[in-house]
Amino acid sequence: MSRKILVLPGDGIGQEIVAEAVKVLNRLREGFGLDAELEQGLIGGAAYDAHGEPLPGVTLEQARGSDAILLGAVGGPRYDTLERHLRPERGLLGIRAALELFGNLRPAILYPQLAASSALKPDVVAGLDIMIVRELTGGIYFGEPRGERVLENGERQGFNTLVYRESEIERIGRLAFDTARKRGGRLCSVDKANVLEVSELWREVMDRLAADYPDVELSHMYVDNAAMQLVRAPKQFDVMVTGNLFGDILSDCAAMLTGSIGMLPSASLDSQGCGMYEPVHGSAPDIAGQDKANPLATILSVAMLLRYSLGEGALADRVEAAVGRVLDDGLRTPDIHSEDTRLVGTAAMGDAVVARL
Amino acid sequence: MSRKILVLPGDGIGQEIVAEAVKVLNRLREGFGLDAELEQGLIGGAAYDAHGEPLPGVTLEQARGSDAILLGAVGGPRYDTLERHLRPERGLLGIRAALELFGNLRPAILYPQLAASSALKPDVVAGLDIMIVRELTGGIYFGEPRGERVLENGERQGFNTLVYRESEIERIGRLAFDTARKRGGRLCSVDKANVLEVSELWREVMDRLAADYPDVELSHMYVDNAAMQLVRAPKQFDVMVTGNLFGDILSDCAAMLTGSIGMLPSASLDSQGCGMYEPVHGSAPDIAGQDKANPLATILSVAMLLRYSLGEGALADRVEAAVGRVLDDGLRTPDIHSEDTRLVGTAAMGDAVVARL
Ligand SMILES: CC(C)[C@H](C(=O)O)[C@@H](O)C(=O)O
Numbered sequence: 132m133s134r135k136i137l138v139l140p141g142d143g144i145g146q147e148i149v150a151e152a153v154k155v156l157n158r159l160r161e162g163f164g165l166d167a168e169l170e171q172g173l174i175g176g177a178a179y180d181a182h183g184e185p186l187p188g189v190t191l192e193q194a195r196g197s198d199a200i201l202l203g204a205v206g207g208p209r210y211d212t213l214e215r216h217l218r219p220e221r222g223l224l225g226i227r228a229a230l231e232l233f234g235n236l237r238p239a240i241l242y243p244q245l246a247a248s249s250a251l252k253p254d255v256v257a258g259l260d261i262m263i264v265r266e267l268t269g270g271i272y273f274g275e276p277r278g279e280r281v282l283e284n285g286e287r288q289g290f291n292t293l294v295y296r297e298s299e300i301e302r303i304g305r306l307a308f309d310t311a312r313k314r315g316g317r318l319c320s321v322d323k324a325n326v327l328e329v330s331e332l333w334r335e336v337m338d339r340l341a342a343d344y345p346d347v348e349l350s351h352m353y354v355d356n357a358a359m360q361l362v363r364a365p366k367q368f369d370v371m372v373t374g375n376l377f378g379d380i381l382s383d384c385a386a387m388l389t390g391s392i393g394m395l396p397s398a399s400l401d402s403q404g405c406g407m408y409e410p411v412h413g414s415a416p417d418i419a420g421q422d423k424a425n426p427l428a429t430i431l432s433v434a435m436l437l438r439y440s441l442g443e444g445a446l447a448d449r450v451e452a453a454v455g456r457v458l459d460d461g462l463r464t465p466d467i468h469s470e471d472t473r474l475v476g477t478a479a480m481g482d483a484v485v486a487r488l
Numbered sequence: 489m490s491r492k493i494l495v496l497p498g499d500g501i502g503q504e505i506v507a508e509a510v511k512v513l514n515r516l517r518e519g520f521g522l523d524a525e526l527e528q529g530l531i532g533g534a535a536y537d538a539h540g541e542p543l544p545g546v547t548l549e550q551a552r553g554s555d556a557i558l559l560g561a562v563g564g565p566r567y568d569t570l571e572r573h574l575r576p577e578r579g580l581l582g583i584r585a586a587l588e589l590f591g592n593l594r595p596a597i598l599y600p601q602l603a604a605s606s607a608l609k610p611d612v613v614a615g616l617d618i619m620i621v622r623e624l625t626g627g628i629y630f631g632e633p634r635g636e637r638v639l640e641n642g643e644r645q646g647f648n649t650l651v652y653r654e655s656e657i658e659r660i661g662r663l664a665f666d667t668a669r670k671r672g673g674r675l676c677s678v679d680k681a682n683v684l685e686v687s688e689l690w691r692e693v694m695d696r697l698a699a700d701y702p703d704v705e706l707s708h709m710y711v712d713n714a715a716m717q718l719v720r721a722p723k724q725f726d727v728m729v730t731g732n733l734f735g736d737i738l739s740d741c742a743a744m745l746t747g748s749i750g751m752l753p754s755a756s757l758d759s760q761g762c763g764m765y766e767p768v769h770g771s772a773p774d775i776a777g778q779d780k781a782n783p784l785a786t787i788l789s790v791a792m793l794l795r796y797s798l799g800e801g802a803l804a805d806r807v808e809a810a811v812g813r814v815l816d817d818g819l820r821t822p823d824i825h826s827e828d829t830r831l832v833g834t835a836a837m838g839d840a841v842v843a844r845l
C-alpha cells in the first residue's frame with residue numbers, strides 16, 4: 132500500500148518553498164520508484180482564512196491518516212491581532228500536541244560551500260555538525276495551570292507551569308541516546324538543575340538511561356553555559372538533548388551559527404516514526420510571493436521525511452546529494468548569495484535540485 | 489559618614505580576583521579621596537565551611553549595613569554533592585532575594601584591544617556595546633509552587649512556576665528604560681509572548697511604560713529570535729530587557745560574543761541604588777590558587793560599584809581608563825593572551841591597574 136504524505140504549505144513563503152519540495156517528491160515518484168501519495172491541507176493563517184481556526188478538524192483527520200507531514204511555515208502580521216487561540220502558531224502547537232510529536236530533531240550543519248555566510252570565524256565553525264534533540268510536546272509550552280489572575284492588592288499576575296514527568300523525559304532521552312549512538316556517540320543534556328527542580332529530575336532520568344547506552348558518553352551542561360559554549364566552541368558538541376523551551380532557544384542559536392538558516396530542516400517525530408517535517412526558518416512575510424525564498428531547507432526536510440518516516444534512506448541521500456551539487460554549481464538564493472555565485476529565485480533553485488537528482 | 493563596602497570573595501578564584509579589586513579600592517582611598525570602609529564576609533562554599541550554610545545570618549546583617557557589596561564568585565566541585573539548600577548557588581540566590589536586588593545590569597562590551605579573542609568575525613563584533621537588563625528576583629527562579637510530586641500512576645513529576653506580577657515588570661522596565669535613555673535610546677524587550685501568558689503581560693506592561701519614555705524606542709523580540717540575532721548581528725542591540733531565566737541565557741550568550749568573559753562585570757541593584765557587584769564569569773575551580781585568573785572583570789565591577797552605588801562617576805571612569813591603559817600596554821592574563829602580548833598573572837595584572845590609576 133502506498134504511503135501518504137500530507138502537505139501543509141501554511142503562510143507567507145510557505146506556499147512557494149513547499150511547491151519546490153513537492154517538485155522534488157514528484158520527481159522521486161516518477162523517476163526513482165518512490166511509492167507515496169501527496170495530499171494538500173490547510174494550517175495556520177491559511178486555515179483560519181478558510182475555516183476560522185488555525186487547525187481545523189479536517190486537517191487533523193488528514194494528518195492522522197498520513198505517514199508523514201511536510202509543513203512550510205505559519206504566521207504573518209495579518210494574524211497578529213487575532214485572539215490567542217486563533218493565531219497561526221496555535222495551529223502549529225496544536226498539531227504537535229495532537230499527534231504527540233514529542234521528538235524534535237534539529238540539525239545545525241555548516242555546508243562547506245556556505246562557510247562564508249557564518250558570523251563566526253571559519254576555524255570555529257568549519258565542519259560544524261550538531262544535532263539538537265528538543266522535547267516538543269511538554270514542558271512550559273503545555274503546562275497547566277497557566278493564565279492571568281488578579282492578586283489581592285488588585286494587580287495582575289501572569290503564571291505558567293513548567294512540568295516534566297519521568298516517562299516524558301525517558302522518551303526524549305531514548306530518542307537522543309539512539310541518535311547519538313548512530314552519530315559520534317556523545318550526548319550533552321542541557322538543563323538548569325542548579326535552579327529548577329524539574330531539571331533535577333531531568334538530570335536524574337538521563338543519568339539512569341545512560342546505563343542502557345554504555346557506548347554513548349553522556350555529559351550535563353547548564354543552559355546558560357550551553358549558550359556560551361555554542362558561541363565559543365560549537366564543534367565540541369555532537370548531540371544535545373533538552374526540554375521544549377531551552378530547545379527552542381538553543382536550536383535557533385545553533386542554527387544561526389551556520390549563517391544559513393535557509394538551509395536547515397527539522398523533524399518532529401512521534402513514538403511510531405510518524406513525523407512532521409519543516410524548515411527551521413519562519414514564514415518570512417516580508418519576502419513572500421517574490422520568488423526570493425530559499426527552498427532548500429524544505430527540500431532537505433523532504434530528505435529527513437524520506438529517512439525517518441518512509442524508511443527510504445537511499446532516496447534521502449539522493450536528495451541531500453542533489454542539494455550539495457546545486458551548491459557546488461554556485462547557485463544561490465538571495466539569503467546565501469555572495470560574490471562569485473549565481474543568484475537564482477525560489478523556483479529556479481527547486482528546478483535545479485530536481486535536475487540534479 | 490564613610491560608606492561601607494562589604495567584600496565577599498566566595499570560592500575558587502574568588503579570593504584572588506577580589507584581592508586585586510581590593511588593591512584598587514585601597515589605592516583610591518589612599519590616593520584619590522574615596523571615602524569608604526571595607527569589610528570582609530563569607531558566602532557560598534566558604535560560608536558553608538565556616539558556618540554550615542551558604543548564606544549565614546551574619547553575612548546578611550553585614551550586607552544590610554553596607555552601601556554596596558563586591559562579590560567574587562561561588563561554587564566548586566567540593567560542594568556539588570551537598571543537599572540543594574546548602575549549595576553555594578543558594579547563597580547567591582538567597583542574597584539576591586533577601587536584598588531585593590531585582591535589577592541585574594550585564595554589559596557585553598568588546599574591548600578593541602581584545603577583538604581577536606572573539607569567535608565572531610571582526611566586522612560582526614567590532615565596537616560591540618550591549619547592556620542587558622535582567623530581572624533577578626522573580627520569574628521561574630523563585631516562583632511557587634515548585635518541587636516534585638508522585639502522580640497517580642506512580643511516576644514522579646517535577647514542577648516549577650513562572651510568575652510575574654505587574655509591579656515586578658514595571659520596576660525592571662523602568663530601570664531598563666532609564667538605562668536606554670542614558671545610552672543609545674533603544675530598548676528591546678525579549679519574551680516568548682507567542683507561547684507564554686506571563687510574556688503577554690510582560691509585553692503589555694512594557695508597552696504601557698513606553699508612553700512615559702517617548703525618547704526611547706521600544707521593540708519586542710521573541711527569545712528564540714533574540715538568541716539568533718545576537719549571533720547574526722549583535723550590534724543591532726543597545727539595551728535589552730528580559731526576565732530572570734531568559735536573561736541568564738541571553739546575557740551569557742552576549743558575554744561570549746566578546747570572547748573575553750574574564751573582562752565582564754555586572755551590577756545587581758535594589759530600588760535604593762544599593763547593589764551587589766560581581767564578575768560575569770564563575771569560580772573556575774580548575775585554575776584557583778594558581779595566579780592565572782583574570783582580575784579585570786572584578787576590577788571593572790568596582791567601577792560599576794563606584795558609579796551606581798557610591799555616586800563616584802569620576803573614580804569609576806578612572807578605574808575603567810586604567811584597565812584600558814593596561815590593555816594598551818599589552819598585559820594579558822592567560823584567558824586573553826595571544827601573540828605579541830605579555831603574559832602576566834592575577835596579582836601582576838592587579839598591580840598594573842593600580843599603577844595606572
Ligand atoms: C512559532 C513558535 C510557537 C515555535 C516554538 O516556539 O516552538 C517556533 O519558534 C519553533 O521553534 O518551532
Ligand SMILES: CC(C)[C@H](C(=O)O)[C@@H](O)C(=O)O
Pocket residue numbers: 325326355577580581736
Ligand atoms: C549560579 C546560578 C544560580 C546563576 C543564575 O542562574 O542566576 C548564574 O548563572 C548567574 O547568571 O549569575
